[in-house]
Amino acid sequence: MSQVRVRFAPSPTGFFHIGSARTALFNWLYARHCNGTFVLRIEDTDHERNTPEALRVLLEGMRWLGLDWDEGPEIGGPKGPYFQSERSEIYRAAVEKLLANGRAYEKDGAVFFRIEGERYREYDEYLKAEVEKVRAEPMVFEDAIRGRIERVVDRDFPIVRANGEPVFHLVNVVDDIEMEISHVIRGEDHLANTARHLELFHALGATPPIFAHLPLILKDPAVGKGKMSKRDQGALIEEYQTRHFLAESVRNFLCLLGWNPKDDREVMPIGEIIESFDFPGIQKGAARFDEAKMRFMNGHYLRELPVETYAWFARPILTEAGVIEEDADEDYLQKVLLLCRPKLDLLENLADYSRFFFTRDYPLDEKARAKVGKKADPSELAGELAAAIDAETEAGVAGFEAALEKAANEHGRKAGAYRPLTRFAVTGGLSGPDMGEIIELLGLEEISLRLKKLASAPVEESK
RNA sequence: GUCCCGUUCGUCUAGCCAGGCCUAGGACACUGGGUUUUCAUCCCAGCAACAGGGGUUCGAAUCCCCUACGGGACGCCA
Numbered sequence: 362m363s364q365v366r367v368r369f370a371p372s373p374t375g376f377f378h379i380g381s382a383r384t385a386l387f388n389w390l391y392a393r394h395c396n397g398t399f400v401l402r403i404e405d406t407d408h409e410r411n412t413p414e415a416l417r418v419l420l421e422g423m424r425w426l427g428l429d430w431d432e433g434p435e436i437g438g439p440k441g442p443y444f445q446s447e448r449s450e451i452y453r454a455a456v457e458k459l460l461a462n463g464r465a466y467e468k469d470g471a472v473f474f475r476i477e478g479e480r481y482r483e484y485d486e487y488l489k490a491e492v493e494k495v496r497a498e499p500m501v502f503e504d505a506i507r508g509r510i511e512r513v514v515d516r517d518f519p520i521v522r523a524n525g526e527p528v529f530h531l532v533n534v535v536d537d538i539e540m541e542i543s544h545v546i547r548g549e550d551h552l553a554n555t556a557r558h559l560e561l562f563h564a565l566g567a568t569p570p571i572f573a574h575l576p577l578i579l580k581d582p583a584v585g586k587g588k589m590s591k592r593d594q595g596a597l598i599e600e601y602q603t604r605h606f607l608a609e610s611v612r613n614f615l616c617l618l619g620w621n622p623k624d625d626r627e628v629m630p631i632g633e634i635i636e637s638f639d640f641p642g643i644q645k646g647a648a649r650f651d652e653a654k655m656r657f658m659n660g661h662y663l664r665e666l667p668v669e670t671y672a673w674f675a676r677p678i679l680t681e682a683g684v685i686e687e688d689a690d691e692d693y694l695q696k697v698l699l700l701c702r703p704k705l706d707l708l709e710n711l712a713d714y715s716r717f718f719f720t721r722d723y724p725l726d727e728k729a730r731a732k733v734g735k736k737a738d739p740s741e742l743a744g745e746l747a748a749a750i751d752a753e754t755e756a757g758v759a760g761f762e763a764a765l766e767k768a769a770n771e772h773g774r775k776a777g778a779y780r781p782l783t784r785f786a787v788t789g790g791l792s793g794p795d796m797g798e799i800i801e802l803l804g805l806e807e808i809s810l811r812l813k814k815l816a817s818a819p820v821e822e823s824k
Numbered sequence: 825g826u827c828c829c830g831u832u833c834g835u836c837u838a839g840c841c842a843g844g845c846c847u848a849g850g851a852c853a854c855u856g857g858g859u860u861u862u863c864a865u866c867c868c869a870g871c872a873a874c875a876g877g878g879g880u881u882c883g884a885a886u887c888c889c890c891u892a893c894g895g896g897a898c899g900c901c902a
Contacts, residue, residue: 406901469900473900486826504829508841510828515827548896549830549896550897553827574829577895579894588895621836621837624838625850645830646830646831651852654853657852702865706864729862765861790862790863791863
């Protein structure tokens with residue numbers, strides 16, 4: 362059996378689009394599944410938008426997602442160079458060959474590929490001009506995902522521009538031949554191009570690879586129509602990097618966007634995905650990106666992280682948000698993180714969720730204050746409870762419960778009246794980590810202090 | 825305009841190729857309940873789909889045809 366060689370051939374634009382990432386991912390998965398080779402080839406023939414920064418974004422995104430390539434930039438390989446900008450000689454040779462065997466001709470300084478068949482002229486509604494067309498034999502191929510596809514190429518097309526630069530169709534096919542690519546896995550937007558590519562493969566005397574066209578990722582209908590483009594909210598991998606999504610969850614989610622293992626597994630380790638991944642599991646219809654599900658997965662992976670790793674991710678986030686200092690105590694940090702984790706799905710929310718553990722200067726949610734103040738004056742309640750706590754000798758939750766009981770009896774209230782209030786005083790809101798654990802970690806003294814602070818604060822009328 | 829591809833719950837999808845096991849399964853979201861002082865975790869329950877029409881067949885989500893809708897391509901962009 363011949364070696365499986367697949368490639369991801371992006372054009373560095375300065376963005377790493379979610380659709381490109383998914384294409385890269387599926388190529389990578391297939392290569393790993395088949396024990397094949399994953400080639401990264403940079404289609405940088407468009408010199409204007411091609412900058413080192415654009416390449417960096419791309420490679421960084423690939424690495425972040427864990428998509429390691431076997432041949433390509435920075436590591437080289439036997440079929441290099443892997444930048445199209447460095448392969449001009451190879452393209453020139455291919456053009457010479459086509460020119461020599463009569464499948465190409467020069468016109469207006471450019472080189473055109475000749476489609477064989479009877480020629481006629483026709484007004485083209487789309488091009489708004491009369492053009493020369495060809496009655497050609499249809500190109501037929503078996504798409505690994507969609508089955509039999511048939512399409513005619515009815516017009517000659519340029520393969521070298523008047524400025525001497527080779528055109529995408531040409532370089533793409535030449536490189537796939539030279540790099541001995543066995544399977545071309547790419548987006549459905551290339552489906553219509555495939556007939557042209559097939560013409561080129563044949564004219565160059567090469568056996569075409571197997572094609573597999575992936576369904577497109579569509580934008581949220583609320584945003585607009587059509588395939589997701591780089592301008593759409595949530596369309597770039599960088600966005601999820603900056604929002605501190607775990608790469609694992611983004612990758613897992615992307616795997617499921619257009620592929621599934623045919624059983625009920627969804628959150629699954631990458632090794633299992635690699636093992637199960639194959640063309641029959643790939644969807645034909647386009648999919649819509651659903652951030653809610655990715656968030657859910659992120660929460661799942663977050664909860665599975667070893668606490669040291671979790672802290673390693675969290676520390677810079679909290680430092681940047683001004684919640685902790687660079688030298689914050691690791692032990693205390695880990696305790697806080699563990700307390701926050703059960704209900705946290707996104708690291709980007711961690712700062713607001715945990716601020717009160719590190720400072721007394723946390724915002725008080727006015728809605729929460731209004732809610733707490735519905736039955737009784739918060740300041741009054743806080744004062745009563747603080748006094749009871751100060752009189753208490755036992756520490757921790759036990760002491761808190763005793764104080765609660767005492768305050769309730771003394772002032773003729775239900776113990777429950779103090780509970781939401783305590784959370785509000787201690788955290789600034791009405792939701793968050795388990796209150797008992799907060800009390801244990803912060804200590805009764807601190808709880809009392811925060812209650813007193815609330816008791817002495819001026820009461821604001823809620824609007 | 826021409827050509828190509830697609831269409832199962834709001835979303836991602838299983839089932840379709842090898843028609844009966846489908847009163848269509850799972851997951852996210854949503855709703856309700858439980859746990860909880862609170863809560864974004866956890867547990868339970870619920871909601872909700874075969875685009876429409878015609879055929880073939882004893883029987884169709886599954887096969888065939890048409891229509892509608894969605895998407896893509898048609899560039900000296902990639």
